[in-house]
Amino acid sequence: MSQTDSPSRARRADAERNRDKILAAARAAFANPEVEISMAEISRRAGVGMATLYRNFPGRRELLEALYTDEVDAVCDAAGILEPETPGVLLLAWLHRFFAFFTSKRQVGAELLKHSEGSVPVMGESRARVLAAGRPLLVAAQRSHEVREDLTLEQVLDMIVAVASIHGESDYLEPILQTTLDGLRLPTDIEPT
């Protein structure tokens, strides 16, 4: 029996806590791609019963989609909450965040593809959401002449994704990322005309 004045509110809070515990356990489990973690193991690590796990996430795919969507949410939110010194600095900080998302997301993304039959609608939607979140940042940074104007956001993000897809540890990738970002904010008048 709940101690609060509203048993249904307490139930909702319980349900939300369980959902968060499951997602946290799943996120930690998928962080190590070497080991294939079962739904039973995720339920054990989250400290919730199998019934609760399956009530929240009918299958592995739904669980992966929720993780993926959470990460996309975080990237989109970051476009609003980063400390904006100048528009250019804001854009570059956000692109760093996107890079980090993409390198970590790859595991969840790869798992998600394995457990789906070809198309994964949530992935297409998330690209659209990320583009919508980043668009004002690029426009502002280009307007303030901190960032070159010959690239669209699609091209910028494809560039970051390409670097994130290079095989290597983060200390191998980081200088490559930095090079591309430096190229982005290069004043276009460095080239003799």
Add this chain to the structure above:
Amino acid sequence: MSQTDSPSRARRADAERNRDKILAAARAAFANPEVEISMAEISRRAGVGMATLYRNFPGRRELLEALYTDEVDAVCDAAGILEPETPGVLLLAWLHRFFAFFTSKRQVGAELLKHSEGSVPVMGESRARVLAAGRPLLVAAQRSHEVREDLTLEQVLDMIVAVASIHGESDYLEPILQTTLDGLRLPTDIEPT
């Protein structure tokens, strides 16, 4: 009967011409990845008999390897024959050449992988040859302070390959390539310290 004073030399010249004709026909054939071209069709387009084709290239794989190796040769040679205004300009011109090689090579490379059982020794060797050809260029460009020093040649080439692997037409990829190359030659003191 040959008219020259050395029939065997004439035969060798004939054989070389045939080989060149086959490679040219195959190169043109593989340039369109939509259409799968048969060995018989390549022999027809090259204007040589099937016996001659198979004497030169026992199978599709050998033909693809020869094409691939020819392209790697051209990239490596370019490291020596490009007009060297400054070490930095030379390096960037060569990286452009490498990018062009890699975007065109992908078709031959993909075909080669299809017709091999997993490992393709010629690919591993060609990476080593390209690294050997480019190394002096990067060292010289870094010494002349035209190019940043925090990247190795492996990182530079991985970056170019990553951009070349982005899905898109050349006018979509070109500004992305330019951005990464601009980042490469960015003076390291642009960052406030």
